[in-house]
Amino acid sequence: MALVSAKNMLEKARKEGYAVGQFNINNLEWTKAILTVAQENRSPVILGVSEGAGKYMTGFNTVVAMVTNMMETLNITVPVALHLDHGSYEGAQTCIDAGFSSVMFDGSHYDIDENIAKTKEIVALAKSKGISVEAEVGSIGGEEDGVTGTGEVADPEECRQIASLGIDMLAAGIGNIHGSYPENWQGLDMKVLKEIGETTNEIPLVLHGGTGIPDDMVKEAISYGVSKINVNTECQLVFAEATRKYIEEGNDRIGKGFDPRKLLKPGADAIMDVVREKMDMFGSSNKA
Numbered sequence: 221m222a223l224v225s226a227k228n229m230l231e232k233a234r235k236e237g238y239a240v241g242q243f244n245i246n247n248l249e250w251t252k253a254i255l256t257v258a259q260e261n262r263s264p265v266i267l268g269v270s271e272g273a274g275k276y277m278t279g280f281n282t283v284v285a286m287v288t289n290m291m292e293t294l295n296i297t298v299p300v301a302l303h304l305d306h307g308s309y310e311g312a313q314t315c316i317d318a319g320f321s322s323v324m325f326d327g328s329h330y331d332i333d334e335n336i337a338k339t340k341e342i343v344a345l346a347k348s349k350g351i352s353v354e355a356e357v358g359s360i361g362g363e364e365d366g367v368t369g370t371g372e373v374a375d376p377e378e379c380r381q382i383a384s385l386g387i388d389m390l391a392a393g394i395g396n397i398h399g400s401y402p403e404n405w406q407g408l409d410m411k412v413l414k415e416i417g418e419t420t421n422e423i424p425l426v427l428h429g430g431t432g433i434p435d436d437m438v439k440e441a442i443s444y445g446v447s448k449i450n451v452n453t454e455c456q457l458v459f460a461e462a463t464r465k466y467i468e469e470g471n472d473r474i475g476k477g478f479d480p481r482k483l484l485k486p487g488a489d490a491i492m493d494v495v496r497e498k499m500d501m502f503g504s505s506n507k508a
């Protein structure tokens with residue numbers, strides 16, 4: 221199956237009360253692990269690519285070629301969107317040209333007027349090619365791939381304005397943080413999320429910082445319109461931990477499991493477990 225825009229899969233999720241997982245990819249092993257589980261679970265999936273990860277994989281054209289060819293070879297029939305995560309204005313345009321099926325333009329660090337103007341331009345470009353667009357209001361806290369947000373809570377009126385620009389999904393900061401949550405974390409601001417859900421005309425909402433949000437908060441957020449949840453750090457942590465353990469057990473020696481294909485397998489298996497668990501938690505399994 222060819223890549224699809226995230227629009228239909230997220231509208232269906234919003235209507236039926238579950239969320240589609242966005243799992244970020246960094247290399248071939250991660251991509252294969254996530255696609256394999258999506259197919260096994262009969263779940264729609266969004267592959268997220270940050271600009272840093274795109275550069276690491278030698279550019280967005282390489283990413284599109286890797287993902288589309290892998291989908292064909294693995295015979296992936298569930299809906300898959302390839303999505304730019306936290307894109308800059310220039311990055312979003314490059315991904316639209318490269319063949320991504322979905323882009324996020326993160327204009328949350330601009331003032332609201334500039335965020336609106338730039339989001340509109342990206343929407344016009346993307347729509348002409350059937351590509352879905354995510355916009356952001358109120359930055360997400362923490363650091364991801366060198367992009368740091370202070371974590372302000374979004375203003376529902378600004379959310380309403382951005383949601384009316386023809387975007388397909390809206391990320392709103394509601395106390396969520398990229399990476400691990402600190403011990404004294406106050407939790408998601410459900411009051412603001414509920415208000416945003418009510419003022420944005422049923423648009424699918426996006427919850428960034430999906431690592432470590434407790435099950436009950438995830439369920440409550442979905443009930444207020446969250447239809448896409450992003451996960452990255454948890455995959456990084458289990459991948460590193462499984463690889464470290466494998467090496468510590470002496471498997472990096474000739475005659476043991478030093479072959480890089482074997483060396484990276486425990487990490488990829490650990491990512492598969494995370495993706496299975498999240499798809500069940502988000503309710504997207506058997507929804508393809």
Ligand code: 13P
Nearest residue numbers: 399428429431450452453
């Ligand atoms: P985590 O790294 O906290 O899982 O968040 C991922 C994310 O929001 C990507 O945009």
